[in-house]
Amino acid sequence: MSLPAAFHDIAKRVNNWGRWGDDDEIGTLNLITEETVRGAAAAVRGGLRIPLALPLRQDGVQTGVIPGRVNPLHTMVQINQELFGPGTVATSDDMVTMGLQSATHWDALTHASHSGRLYNGRRADTITPHEGARFSGIDKAPPVVSRGVLLDVARAKGLDRLPGDHAVTPEDLDEAAEFGRLTVRGGDIVLVRTGQMQLFLGGDRHGYGYPSPGLSVRTPEWFHARDVAAVANDTLTFEIFPPEIENLWLPVHALHLVEMGMLQGQNWNLEALSTACAQEQRHTFLLSAMPEPFVGGTGTPVAPVAVL
């Protein structure tokens, strides 16, 4: 079995291999320039800071359906330990075991492969248990600070949240941009809100995961045309799930990560941001969403913050 022609047609149109040289490992993060960053700083008006990460806890978004992707398990290794003798200052230390993709996270470019290839044509088997991802590991990413824009698809449609079978289309993105009175610029990081996170926040972990609204296979071309640097949303699967085209699983992953070399983020909590942007009537802000530099990592937890 191989991927269908429909996939390869899009792939050809959005492919960025070689665009920043044969040795490039960071893809569309190249699009964040110093000018972009100055624009991001200029987007700060009131000084409001809105965190976008879910709390890291054992009853997080993972249900066990994705093998090996474990919610954060936090344990104490020391509690008020008087390391230097009785009556001295005491310290507490803790430890965590977690899947790098288990919570609010970035997928590294190496999180997906197809046809034996990673972004920029690297062989998929350059990912090994010993080293992790030799190329395009998350540790290679430059600082992810740029202008952020919220495309609030649900609110633009007057909905609390999109239904589970709604594929977010380019038309939806246009509508949300218009709603937010903004123009997406090169180097922007786009946050797409579906409202699906409300299910998780309301206690329905399984409903949150499946079925899920998410990006349509038609959207990578939209992001490509606008030179977007990265995209994140408020779902577990990122793309519409189950998929639009029968037996074509995870096409948006393959297009963004492998073909375009564009970071994508999942499980971002955009609820408070949605409220704030609506109140402020501004949908652009400085976004800092720094990867933790796991050497060879194919993903990373992230604690993003929007500064309006």
Added chain:
Amino acid sequence: MSLPAAFHDIAKRVNNWGRWGDDDEIGTLNLITEETVRGAAAAVRGGLRIPLALPLRQDGVQTGVIPGRVNPLHTMVQINQELFGPGTVATSDDMVTMGLQSATHWDALTHASHSGRLYNGRRADTITPHEGARFSGIDKAPPVVSRGVLLDVARAKGLDRLPGDHAVTPEDLDEAAEFGRLTVRGGDIVLVRTGQMQLFLGGDRHGYGYPSPGLSVRTPEWFHARDVAAVANDTLTFEIFPPEIENLWLPVHALHLVEMGMLQGQNWNLEALSTACAQEQRHTFLLSAMPEPFVGGTGTPVAPVAVL
């Protein structure tokens, strides 16, 4: 045994318990206001982004001397796994086990206690294996984005790095502020550079840890007087180690975390920032240093970024 009078004298002068109410769990992070954040954005000039985190890897800064504090151990749980059948898009997933204080990190206010008490007078035994820190866990911290200032103590003295027995004094901080032509303001996050990180980067893990230059027990009053929001530096122990006063171990931890309720950060790599600030002749910038919101965590890895 109990802590000496010298400690309690300082403690009284810097104590912030009750300052933001009896229920406060975030201490000096209260000092970061929207105005502070606007000032931080205004500190961005060229748009240069400088990451301050060490790579997360098994051969990190921990040597085993601090029990239970394990360097990040990264393993792959899936590599190019075609979850939906042969020939489909493949994914790779990874997992980490790590001490929350093992790499570039923030200490939560609950990382230290003395005399059975935590910040704001909470009982130390409210930290449990089951819940972690019930109060002032790292998940309670608001977004840590503010104006950052680099006090480059080593460079101000014309040194590559301070010697291992150098306690950084208030006078050193004044000198570095003058060198950077800056005034520390309320809500600022202060980064103190000793240059000690060069030892680790040069391969000497043991020498990096001990002996180590670091903050003097006299500096908390300096930070307190200026309403600093948080302090981080480029050492393992943060404060001068071994300590200035015999048998008074970790006094700066106790003053910052317990008495003042001020976040402190360790193992920050300030080398590239030092070079950039010297070149730009500016030592102020927007700093984003978001904690990962581990529920009940007494610390967190952090991937800080300075934007100049």
Added chain:
Amino acid sequence: MSLPAAFHDIAKRVNNWGRWGDDDEIGTLNLITEETVRGAAAAVRGGLRIPLALPLRQDGVQTGVIPGRVNPLHTMVQINQELFGPGTVATSDDMVTMGLQSATHWDALTHASHSGRLYNGRRADTITPHEGARFSGIDKAPPVVSRGVLLDVARAKGLDRLPGDHAVTPEDLDEAAEFGRLTVRGGDIVLVRTGQMQLFLGGDRHGYGYPSPGLSVRTPEWFHARDVAAVANDTLTFEIFPPEIENLWLPVHALHLVEMGMLQGQNWNLEALSTACAQEQRHTFLLSAMPEPFVGGTGTPVAPVAVL
């Protein structure tokens, strides 16, 4: 709230504190003597070896209901890694993260406490995050090899498995001993079969855990009278769950572990053993059930084997 008089009455009758000295940390394992072991060897007839552990895997018996008790998560850290250069002999290494009580396991004596006390009157707060259990940790246990006896309560009653609300009584144990034509002797390790494991093996993890047949609060006296060295069974909770007496949770744990100082084992797979014993018409055997010597551990995975 405190434990009811009904509990304390039994506790007095089965209490072994001081029986083997004030410093004793191993309780009824003292009852396994060299003579017992010779008897165990003499119980081997045909030479059949029957393993009693469940496979260790991520989809094990834990469902997430017991906080922090995680099923074994197995990852590869190296796969066919040619550590000494291309073409050399390659090795594969793996790692596990698991709850010590998550699978087929022994509870150490320190797994339970009540009224602030552990076995032999030790203070409960001698268990710390730093050291684990200072006294009676699982590493203190002598080799657990003795004569094993199967009390096949379900088969003795002509049932596949006991119903979920069946408390196994002393009368049931007598009936099963008679069915097995055996007399329990001092130093024996008793395996009590309910058949509940069939639910887990049949795919019903939740039904396996709750409701569950298990030992009645009346059985500790039966074991005490016979100087049994340890008891294990084929359930998650060991004792009848929910409990027989309203609001008296885990009384058997408290009686066995705290009062008697007797190891107890859970999640043992006794299905194949039941069949073999019925076929051989013998219900006694050599049992080796060695704890892994985790220093300070309050439990341990175990891979028991019955040799008939």
Added chain:
Amino acid sequence: MSLPAAFHDIAKRVNNWGRWGDDDEIGTLNLITEETVRGAAAAVRGGLRIPLALPLRQDGVQTGVIPGRVNPLHTMVQINQELFGPGTVATSDDMVTMGLQSATHWDALTHASHSGRLYNGRRADTITPHEGARFSGIDKAPPVVSRGVLLDVARAKGLDRLPGDHAVTPEDLDEAAEFGRLTVRGGDIVLVRTGQMQLFLGGDRHGYGYPSPGLSVRTPEWFHARDVAAVANDTLTFEIFPPEIENLWLPVHALHLVEMGMLQGQNWNLEALSTACAQEQRHTFLLSAMPEPFVGGTGTPVAPVAVL
């Protein structure tokens, strides 16, 4: 580069591929028959039980030299937690993260491969991060209970321990068998004592690991000729290290695990057993050394016990 002719010559002579069928996954463990087990029980005389595992702790035998092989890290997830309300019976639970080959352990047959092949000709790439070892994982091993024999090479030579450059030869094994007045039989598990463990027990972790006495590349033929079921010793590397033949690394691993399909064990503490056998003037016993059944595991911690 490929393995030298010297290796392949021996390999041909000891190869067991196909001996127990093309589907066999357990190799020489086939040699333990019911008769063998009866013989093992008959070897029990006095009833002395001697444990052979090192304590599992963070300061175990691993020094960090072998990447990813982490000493056991034990943490408490609950301490005296009154899960059912104040005043109820409390429980403590713990968790471990550890390398399966980090302490006293068995190598599964899949721990080594060469020339792209595993035991019985299976492809090496059947080991994956997702499944671990699809064939010959440690979970496939039948119960490892058999007659054990101690070949006390050091004591037979009148030495406390063999020097670091001593390769244990077939002649050494003969000498030790004669010293123990025993004949190795088919299905026996052979324990070879070098005394090297004294270095670790004496606090010299690095000296324990390197240089190390161990089995010569000439010994696999000796074990093969005697139909030995498994071999373990008291060193980190099992075989003489550095190796006898320049650039031929880990040949004994390849011969035992890949060619013969024979389990091998490392880091076994044979000191107390050596003393006991010398006192009892018997070097044969019942040995129980049950693998923990990690599904797909290429190794396992083991807590062996000798019963004399």
